[in-house]
Structures are given as C-alpha cells and as structure tokens.
Amino acid sequence: MxxxxxxxxxxxxxxxxxxxxxxxxxxxxxxxxxxxxxxxxxxxxxxxxxxxxxxxxxxxxxxxxxxxxxxxxxxxxxxxxxxxxxxxxxxxxxxxxxxxxxxxxxxxxxxxxxxxxxxxxxxxxxxxxxxxxxxxxxxxxxxxxxxxxxxxxxxxxxxxxxxxxxxxxxxxxxxxxxxxxxxxxxxxxxxxxxxxxxxxxxxxxxxxxxxxxxxxxxxxxxxxxxxxxxxxxxxxxxxxxxxxxxxxxxxxxxxxxxxxxxxxxxxxxxxxxxxxxxxxxxxxxxxxxxxxxxxxxxxxGLQDRWHARLGFARPVARWVLGLYWLITGILSLTIARGDAYDVLQAAGYEPAMQTFLLWFGSAFDLSMGLAMLAKWRVRLISAIMIAGTFAYILALSLTLPSLWADALGPILKVFPMMALALMIAATEDER
Missing domain, CATH: 3.40.50.720 (NAD(P)-binding Rossmann-like Domain)
Known part of the structure; x- marks a missing residue:
C-alpha cells in the first residue's frame, strides 16, 4: 500500500x-x-x-x-x-x-x-x-x-x-x-x-x-x-x-x-x-x-540515564550561560564601566578605541546572552560564544599577559564557560 x-x-x-x-x-x-x-x-x-x-x-x-x-x-x-x-x-x-x-x-x-x-x-x-x-x-x-x-x-x-x-x-x-x-x-x-x-x-x-x-x-x-x-x-x-x-x-x-x-x-x-x-x-x-x-x-542504557539526568540540568545550564553573557554586558556599561576602561587603558588602547571596544564588546555580550536565553539557533550561538572567547583570550594574552596569573582568574575562568557552551551545543537536539 x-x-x-x-x-x-x-x-x-x-x-x-x-x-x-x-x-x-x-x-x-x-x-x-x-x-x-x-x-x-x-x-x-x-x-x-x-x-x-x-x-x-x-x-x-x-x-x-x-x-x-x-x-x-x-x-x-x-x-x-x-x-x-x-x-x-x-x-x-x-x-x-x-x-x-x-x-x-x-x-x-x-x-x-x-x-x-x-x-x-x-x-x-x-x-x-x-x-x-x-x-x-x-x-x-x-x-x-x-x-x-x-x-x-x-x-x-x-x-x-x-x-x-x-x-x-x-x-x-x-x-x-x-x-x-x-x-x-x-x-x-x-x-x-x-x-x-x-x-x-x-x-x-x-x-x-x-x-x-x-x-x-x-x-x-x-x-x-x-x-x-x-x-x-x-x-x-x-x-x-x-x-x-x-x-x-x-x-x-x-x-x-x-x-x-x-x-x-x-x-x-x-x-x-x-x-x-x-x-x-x-x-x-x-x-x-x-x-x-x-x-x-x-x-x-547509558543514553537513557544521560537523557533523564540532563532533562532539567541542561535547561538550567543554558539559562546560566545566557545570564552570564547578558549580565556581563550590562555590568560593562554600568557599575563596572570604570574598571573596563582601566583594563583597556592598561592594555595600551587609545581613548577612541577604548570607547569603541567597550561598546562593541558589551553589545556582543548582550546579544549572545539574549539569543541563548531565547533559544535562538543555540548551536550557532554557542559556536560564536566560543570563538569570541578565544578572541578575548588572544587579545588579553598579547596586551596584558599578566592576567593569566591574576588571583581572580579573569582569563582562566572563561574556560569552564566554553566547556559549558560546548556541552549545550552538543545536546541541543530535542527529538
């Protein structure tokens, strides 16, 4: 038939x-x-x-x-x-x-x-x-x-x-x-x-x-x-x-x-x-x-147990990742704005470039966070997040390599975030 x-x-x-x-x-x-x-x-x-x-x-x-x-x-x-x-x-x-x-x-x-x-x-x-x-x-x-x-x-x-x-x-x-x-x-x-x-x-x-x-x-x-x-x-x-x-x-x-x-x-x-x-x-x-x-x-099987345990863990991880990027962008434009300028100045950027980088970086963070929270093309956004973070690491490594040894770990702390983005991208399928 x-x-x-x-x-x-x-x-x-x-x-x-x-x-x-x-x-x-x-x-x-x-x-x-x-x-x-x-x-x-x-x-x-x-x-x-x-x-x-x-x-x-x-x-x-x-x-x-x-x-x-x-x-x-x-x-x-x-x-x-x-x-x-x-x-x-x-x-x-x-x-x-x-x-x-x-x-x-x-x-x-x-x-x-x-x-x-x-x-x-x-x-x-x-x-x-x-x-x-x-x-x-x-x-x-x-x-x-x-x-x-x-x-x-x-x-x-x-x-x-x-x-x-x-x-x-x-x-x-x-x-x-x-x-x-x-x-x-x-x-x-x-x-x-x-x-x-x-x-x-x-x-x-x-x-x-x-x-x-x-x-x-x-x-x-x-x-x-x-x-x-x-x-x-x-x-x-x-x-x-x-x-x-x-x-x-x-x-x-x-x-x-x-x-x-x-x-x-x-x-x-x-x-x-x-x-x-x-x-x-x-x-x-x-x-x-x-x-x-x-x-x-x-x-x-193993996949059944993984699926059950990820049922709530994965949405929480996506929201945490999205909020991380969103709040980072908000802070850079508000209460942490002065600190951001200090870092850019220490890195040797001219005042005009400092303003551009601050606004560009903040807009990038905000857009990534909102897209992840809205569940818009999650795999693509995760990949852009990882690529953008590598660019961040490279730029700071060339201009302020001392941050690798900073006690607060401004560079080291982004590696778990990239791993989280990778996990979310790998498990994006829902059916």
Missing part, C-alpha cells in the same frame, strides 16, 4: 512511518521542518505540509496514488508557530475533505484520550471538533485516542516524566493520583498496521491503552527502577505552588520554547488521561502489553 502520514516528524508519526516502511509499504511522510527529518529518515518520501495554511486544494495533488492516510498532527496549545485550532480542526478538516474528493477512503486519525470540551482546555475542544469533522464525511475512518504512549525514544510528556526521575533524592509530582493506561509504541504501531488495511473495521472510534492501570506516582517509580536510579521520595506539589511554573511554560511557548509543563497539560491530567480500551481490545483481539512489560522488554 501507499500510505501518507501527516505529522510524520512527530513522536507518534515518526514511529508509525518507520514501522510501515519496515513492513514493505510505500510511505509518503508529510510534516513541517522536513529538512532535518529527511536526514534522519532518508528512505521515506518527504513532502512539506503545514496545517496552518494548507487547504483541500493543496492536498488534492499530494493524494494522487495514495491508498490510505494517517493523521498524527497535533500541538499541545497555542504558541509561537503553533495554533491548536489550525492543527486539530481547520487543517485536519482540509486533509479529510481532500481525501473524500480524491477517493482516499481509509483515514486513520490519531486523537487523544480526554478529547472532550468538558475538560476546559482548548486542546480537548479542538481535538473533539477535529473528530467531528472526520465523522461527518463518507469515509472509512478510524479514530484512535491513545493514553500515554511509551517508547525508548521519548518526547513531550514522557520526556518530562523521565526528567523528573533524573532528579536526585526527591521527585516533585503535581497530583500523583492521575491514572494512565500506558501503551507501548510497538503495540500502537501494530494496531495501526492492522487498521490501515481496506477490510479493517471502519467508522469506529476507540480509546487505545494497555491493560495495566498506572498512577502518576507508580509511573515515576517504575521509570526510576528501569533507569536504575533506585527508590525516591515523591513530593506532591500543591497546585497553587506549581501554577507559576506552568504559567512560565505557557509564556515560553510564545517564545518558541516548547515544554510539557503548560496549563493545558495540567487540565488534561486532571480530566482524563486513562480512557477505556476495552471496546478496542474486544473488537480487534489486540493484546497490548502492560507498562511493566514494556519497560522490561528493553533494558535502559
């Missing part, structure tokens, strides 16, 4: 694409930012799409020769580059309408457990409206609402859980009693592989999950055992205390920094993240594994 997967750059979509390709299907993978995706999965046929702008007319030529469509597009909430209504309703409806117009009857739509406006989140309301748009069409549609999907490769909510597990001594959890029915990615892919066939059940919507009910507390403890981190004390963080952190997550979303700690996630956790997979299991005879069995099937 020739199958088109919308949202193939995402967590679920990328796994489905790889699984179907492994089975011998021809896969057309559609998504935003496909340049990076193409380098990671060059055996797939990649096409660019954007649910924020594409209409049915854009989709019709893309569907030529397609036997089935799987829609995995989704965003947690509005933010820079993300629009919930466009992703879940308008863009999805355009794709579904194009399927109806071109005769692509088999459409599998990946929704989410708790897709109900009663949850109070725009995410759930839009997910519900997207399902309604598909149900209104004369297509062989299948709607799947997965509970928590777990895989060796993680992103989003499961990445946050692992990051919490990577904290030493104490694991903060908001709530803790919310219940999931985790489903392994392999089991979800197997279900989709069966349901994409022309003779599979149609016009059905099912919650999809595993047989094991797992609370948030049990999820954390299970992942810590799997990672080899041992037991932990769970701190049930009051919602009033956690609210600022989730509000900060919303604000960061508008700066293009995506995090699972957002108010939508909290609303969905409180409403329903479990679902009831009994209808799906009864209708298909599926035998999904439980949470413990999924983890036991693949032992945690």
């Amino acid at each position: 020739h199958i088109l997967i919308a949202g193939a750059t995402g967590f679920i979509g990328s796994h489905i694409a790889a699984d179907l390709r492994r089975q011998g299907h021809t896969v057309t993978a559609a998504g935003r930012g496909i340049e990076r995706a193409r380098s990671l999965a060059p055996d797939l046929h990649w096409i660019a799409c954007d649910f924020r702008h594409d209409g049915a007319a854009d989709w019709r030529p893309r569907l030529a020769g397609i036997d089935a469509v799987i829609n995995c597009v989704g965003v947690l909430q509005d933010g820079l580059g993300d629009h919930s209504r466009a992703a879940h309703v308008d863009g999805a409806a355009a794709l579904f309408a194009a399927c109806a117009e071109t005769g692509v009857r088999r459409v599998i739509h990946i929704s989410a457990v708790g897709a109900d406006a009663a949850s109070g989140s725009a995410y759930a309301r839009d997910k519900q409206d997207g399902e309604a748009a598909l149900k209104a069409l004369d297509l062989d549609w299948v709607i799947l609402r997965p509970s928590l999907v777990i895989a060796r490769n993680v992103y989003g909510g499961t990445a946050l859980v692992r990051a919490l597990c990577g904290l030493p001594w104490l694991t903060p959890v908001v709530g803790g009693k919310q219940v999931f029915r985790p489903i392994g990615m392999e089991d979800l892919c197997a279900a989709i592989s069966d349901l994409v066939q022309p003779d599979a059940p149609a016009r059905v919507s099912w919650d999809v999950g595993g047989p094991q009910r797992v609370s948030m507390d049990e999820l954390v403890r299970g992942y810590r055992r799997w990672l080899g981190f041992g037991k932990t004390r769970i701190w049930h963080v009051p919602r009033w205390l956690a609210a600022p952190a989730f509000g900060l997550g919303d604000a960061l979303g508008w700066l293009g920094v995506r995090t699972s700690m957002r108010t939508t996630a909290l609303k969905q956790l409180d409403f329903d993240v479990e679902g009831d997979p009994s209808d799906w299991i009864a209708a298909t005879g599926a035998t999904p594994r439980g949470f413990d069995a999924c983890l036991a099937s693949a032992p945690a």
